[in-house]
Amino acid sequence: MAKTLFDKVWDAHVVTEIPGGNQVLYIDRHLIHEVTSPQAFNGLRRRGLPLLRKDRIVATADHNVPTIDQHLPIREPLGAKQVQMLTDNCKEFDVDLYGLGHPYQGIVHVIGPELGITRPGVTMVCGDSHTSTHGAFGAVAFGIGTSQVEQVMATQCLLLTKPKKMRINVEGDLARGVTAKDLILYVISQLGTGGGTGYFVEYAGSAVRALSMEGRMTVCNMSIEMGARGGLIAPDQTTFDYLAGREFSPRGQDWEAAVAYWKTLTTDADAHFDVEHTYRAEDITPMVTYGTNPGMGMGVKESIPVSSDIHGDASIQKAMKYMDLEAGKPLEQMPIDYVFIGSCTNSRIEDLRAVVGLIGDRKVADSVTAIVVPGSQQVSKQAIAEGLDKKLIAAGFQFREAGCSACLGMNEDKVPAGKYCVSTSNRNFEGRQGPGARTILASPLTAAAAAITGRVTDVRELLIEHV
């Protein structure tokens, strides 16, 4: 029977099916961090269970870590305790930990791929909804709750119902200044924040194939923002080139064998999808969000919708109140206060290069606080090697140390109440970047443009000036 890429990977991991339709799914890779793992370790201790496969689990500290002075103890006591508990638990259960100070430390969804832990054809989980990021490599990767973290620790398996299948095709070429982030924000604006609920998504089409691995990770990262369980892209030469020579990538004959297998991981021509959507790349422009969920997005030249079939008028009104914006008006040219370039969506080396490339010799506007937070120690090291840090600092950005930072309002990096932040992160929920903070999601290019002008800006106009 013809199979989709998702079927091929999922079905190869089904240990058994139980009455009622649930399947026992084997998990190849388990990533953990300090926030969603302590209760799982407690559960193992309470039940007297060992960690079943320590060679399939890797830990890092990312959500609570400060992005300034990481060599000093964490000032915030509860965050410090959580990070310490991760260290203690990893020691007790003999788990590899890339904690603070380790050269591999970073956002869990940045370090997995850059170390070659992520690879095509595997099943991968983490107690974090943006685990969908790893689908960029043709892995079945998805976020889980802490009870499930404990289940994987104890049994290397989960009990799941197989999700339905959706394919999203984007055909054509993205215009200059339009990035992977704009592509996914556009798709989510079309389907809404719940439009993918119950589905696993495959992204396909010439515009997706043309993306770099960094771009593909940005797309798959935000699958959860339309409610999808995960998203994935068939591996190809771009994938193999990215993985070759990474720390944990196979080598020699193992590499050849792996690539031969990975090449079979494509959707068969006549495979069935429960739903399929097709979009034209030329319809996508630089995107910004105006509301309080990632589905509330629009082209930067557009006006905020007065009503919408997708969101419902009450939701838009509620969002306008929180954001202190007016439906029917554009966002372009509106003054902003903060720019955050970072998070598991857009903190990779390519994102930092794009920002530096756009800035040239321009400066951050006086009215704007702009911070750049590399996704990992390795990204940071690479940026420094290329001199990107100096250029960013010269332009007026703060160049920070690796972590989740201002994406989620958990560590010290927060946006103050009532302030507008153009952010390359993934969520514009109420209070996400700090109580009362107002988030406008955008690409790294659009965020950099806003940093320069101090306003919501169509980055294409800065590109023209800067040819």
Add this chain to the structure above:
Amino acid sequence: MTPFKKLTSSAVPLPIEDVDTDQIIPARFLKAVTRDGFGENLFRDWRFDKDNQPKEDFVLNNPTYTGQILVAGANFGCGSSREHAAWAIGDFGFRVVVSSYFADIFSGNALNNGILPLVVSPTLLDEVFRTIEADPAAKFTVDLEAQTFKNETTGTVSTFNIDSYKKTCLINGYDDIDYLLSQSDLIEKFERERKDFSLT
């Protein structure tokens, strides 16, 4: 896990769509290392102002509305996978959340904590909201064994779907981990027989 079989209770209405888990429990309250006490910060920023004073217009601060059933708009629990959202809802005292659909991860997290995510049609959800608006003390009965949801005011009885395995777990208070451990021979066999290169 606490078993759940049947419940008759009044309900708390939250007629807002796309309630995300950052609203249910903001990230700054995820620093605990146990599962307890999260109810205190349930809907923290909707419930309390910046000076930690209760906001009078929020439903959980209105003594008129009580009960073990939370009724919410479509796509409840979207966003982050934080199980803390389910812990907060349970710790506050809810055993059932009614909506027209739930985000996938939240739904699983709720079931793993003895909380029933009960899916009703959009029409029925509207009716439930209207019933509570007319009479905040209106009672509803959730019978998991019969898979029925009864509006005691109108007498409307509807059936709801739930996975038969998850139903058994909820009724008996079983965790998935117990079942998975019972499959350990099959899991070991699967590991031995795999030929997948990418596993090396």
